[in-house]
Amino acid sequence: MNAVQPAAVTRQNKGNIAIVLMQSPPVNALSKSVRVGLIEHISAALDDASIEAIVISSEQSLFSGGADISEFSSGDFEPPLPSVLELIENADKPIVAVLNGPAFGGGLEVALACHYRITFAQNKVGLPEVNLGILPGAGGTQRLPRLAGVAKALDMIVSGKPAIASSVKGLFDLVVDDPSQLMASSVDFINDLIANGAPIKRTKDIDIDPATAPDELFAQYRQGIAKQARGFFSPERCIRAVEAAVTLPLDEGLQRESELFMECMKSPQARSQQHFFFAERAAGHVADFDKSTPTRDIKTVGIIGAGTMGGGIAMNFANAGIPVVMLELQQEALDKGLALIRRNYSNSAKKGKLTEQDVEDRMALLQGTTDYAGLAEVDLVIEAVFEKMDVKKQVFTKLDEVCKPGAILASNTSTLDLNEIAASTSRPQDVIGLHFFSPANVMKLLEVVKGEKTAADVIKTSMLMAKKIRKVAVLVGVCFGFVGNRMIEPYGRESNRLILEGASPEQIDKVIYDFGMPMGPNTMGDMAGLDIGYFVRQSRQAFIAHDPSYAVVADRLVEEGRVGLKVGKGIYLYEEGSRTPIPDPSVLAIAKQEAQKLGVEQRQHSEQEILERCIFPLINEGAHILEEGIAAKSSDIDVIYVYGYGFPVYRGGPMQYADEIGLDKVYAAMCKYRDELGDYGKMWFEPAPLLKKLAEQGKGFADFKK
Structure with a gap:
């Protein structure tokens, strides 16, 4: 027999005050049942002659997380939230919002429509809709400027960032210091309102002084946000909506807000940002374990390598309060690594992000050792040593000897075969890949790489551990480069080939930047170091030997000592102390020389060709990855690319972008370049079978299930 579901909204009367409580776990999303419940209980309280005031609050630990965005796909908004808020605002009894916890999006909009608002000083409130490609659609853009001022409202609405309640002046009528006294203080406040015959303060009666x-x-404001709002659709509509609050009465402003909201909802940016919202959450749902799968305790962590990567990884665990043992075989390297971590923490303290005590507390969690025996008792060890198979295998053979039974042995490899690494131990079931992205203490992505023999409890422990250190984990399988680096290979390859064919590095970078990437592939190569790609190519000659043109321009630059920003010259030139790339005509001369040797014709390239030749092969590689089961679903690839490679979130990731523009378009372009680029096209532009199949069926990558 099914248990009776508790009501999403309840009401209890305290004398002459009706207290209406939302209780829809986990976040009091304003779903249909909550909206219906609010209308029902508020209407009943308004009709009850014994009730003189109404409180809206929550049974949950937060007031409300906002709209139920699963309704966006169903389109069932009845009754719409604005109808609920109209009932509240026009009520003839005072309605008081008591925010016992965070109020975001529609949750804050409910409070804005009330006649009075009460909360505690450190509570958080916000209107984060811009992160979903939309704007507050239930009056937030009209009521917040009237209550908190236009400048503060712009900041909150356009950034989407939460604010501390005490910092939003004018929004609350009472702010208490002690959350435990909130309801008692609220009842006293309301009784005073009733006793004094206080007026009903409707937000719609407030006019903003245009001055x-x-x-x-x-x-x-537009100028100030131009850089971070680049490519996004909704920030400008948010600003226009707030402008309407200044010039229009509330009813007309709400109408304008609604029009702008629908413009946003119909935009590809909103579809993509909402896709990514769900993709990030779906990444944690994997078929490799279930609720019954046990986990292993991670109380101490070992890190092998105290360089930039090892130090960054160590900081993640120290930040989460987990003790770390760092191994370097030379004391000098160990001291240098620990000093760098302290410097990083001290820089954060100087910026006000940490206190000096925080710095000391985190450093106290880090200890060093120059002996593998120092890792004997750790629960998880992560190696971050040089990216060479023989070096990795030596490390894992040693770990197999010294680590306790049940310890998880993890590699931070970005490209190498995890199964081969695991085979160098007697316990391959305990081996997993934890591919952090650089800088490891900043980047949110963690590629969790499962080997053929990795145990389910090791996978589950690693995925949960990622949450604890505030990473977004995506589970992938074993192949060269896994998902992220395997897909970036054709992207970089095509950029280099386009230079060989006569396109300038700055032309390519501008096209890719305008598409939405944080920087173009040539700038990225210089920043990372061109020698990194060079060493990878040296180790993969079997893969590229059939193409004599493969990255020949980059190879020439590296062989001439031009490895990028760190030496002041790579594809671009750099002035000392500057990261601004300066075009260098000699690179075009090198490209011309190499093209003549290879018989490659140099020509002009359109922006469309540059974009398609860099982005579409990357998508095509994603199709191979999906078909091979290296990634479980296309949305996992999107999460990797947004968080690991800066793919614009307003395009949703490469696979969502392909779905948005249509796989038929991607497939047709791949065929076109395959046929037009001669032998080179036949080598690299053959469409993946999955791309061909889905395009012909009129489907998208999101429809594919392995």
Whole structure:
């Protein structure tokens, strides 16, 4: 027999005050049942002659997380939230929002429609809709500027970042210091309202003084956010909605907000950002374990290598309060690594992100050793040594000797065969890949690589551990480069080939930057170091030997000592102390020389060709990865590319972007370049079978299930 579901909204009367409580776990999303419940209980309280005031609050630890965005796909918004808020605002009894916890999105909009608002000083409130490619659609853009001022409202709405309640001046009528006294203080406040016959304060009756929001305010704000808002659709619509709050009465402003909301909802950016919202959450749902799978305790962690990567990885665990033992065989290297970590923490303290005590507490969790025996008792060990198979295998053979039974042995390899590494131990079931992205203490992505023999409890422990150190984990299988680096290979290859064919590095980089990437492939190569790709190519001659043109320009640059920013010259030139790339005509001369040797014709390239030749092969490689089962679902690839490689979130990731523009378009372009680029096209532009199949069926990558 099914258990009776508790009501999403309840009401209890405390004398002459009706207390309406939302209780829809886990976050009081304003789903249909909550909206219906609010209307029902507020209407009943308004009809009850014994009730003189109404409280809206929550049974959960937060007030409300906002809209139920699963309804976006169903389109069932009845009754719409604005109808609920209209009932609240026009009520003839005072309605007081008591925010006992965070209020975001529609949750805050409920509070904005109430006549009074009460909370505690350190509570958090926000309107994060911009992160979903939309804007607050239930009056937030109209009511918040009236209550908190236009400048503060712009900051909150356009950034989407939460604010501490005490910092939003004018929003709350009472702010208490002690959360435990919130409801008692609220009842006293409301009884005073009733006793004094206080007026019903409707937000719609507030007019904004235009002098407080001159045109220059909006112009300066637009200029200030131009860089971070690049490519996004909704920030500008958010600004326009707030502008409407200044010039229009509330009813007309709400209408304008609704129009702008629908513009956003219909945009590809909103579809992509909402896709990514769900993709990030879906990445943690994998078929390799279930609720019954046990986990292993991770109380101490060992890190092999105290360089930039090893130190960054160690910081993640220290930040989470987990003790770390760092191994370097030379004391000097160990001291240098620990000093670098302290310097990083101290820099954060100087910026106000940490206190000096935080720095000391985190450093106290880090200890060093120059002997593998120092790792004998750790629960998880992560090697971050040089990316060479023989070096990795030596390390894992040693770990197999010294680590306790049940310890998880992890490699931070970015390209190498994890199964071969695991085979160098007597316990391959305990071996897993934990591929951190650089800088490891900043980048959110963690590729978790499962080997053929990796145990389910090791996978589950690693995925849960990632959450603890505030990483977004994506589970992938074993192949060269896994998902991220395997797909970046054709992207870099095509950039280099386009230079060989006569395109300038700055032309290529501009096209890719304008597409939305944080930088173009040539700038990225210089920043990372061209020698890194060179060493990878040296180890993969069997893969590239059939193409004599493969990255020949980059190879020439490296062989001439031009390895990138760190030496002041690579594909570009750099002035000392500057990261700004300066085009260098000699690179075009090198490209021309190499093209003549190889018989490659140099020509002009359109922006469309540059974009398609860099991005579409990357997508095509993603199709191979999906078909091979290296990634479980296309959305996992999108998470890797947004968090690991800066693919624009407003395009949703490469696979979502392909679905948005249509796989038929990607397939047709791949065929076109395969046929037009001669032998080179036949080598590298053959469409993946899955791309061909889905394109012909009129489906997208999101439809594919392995």
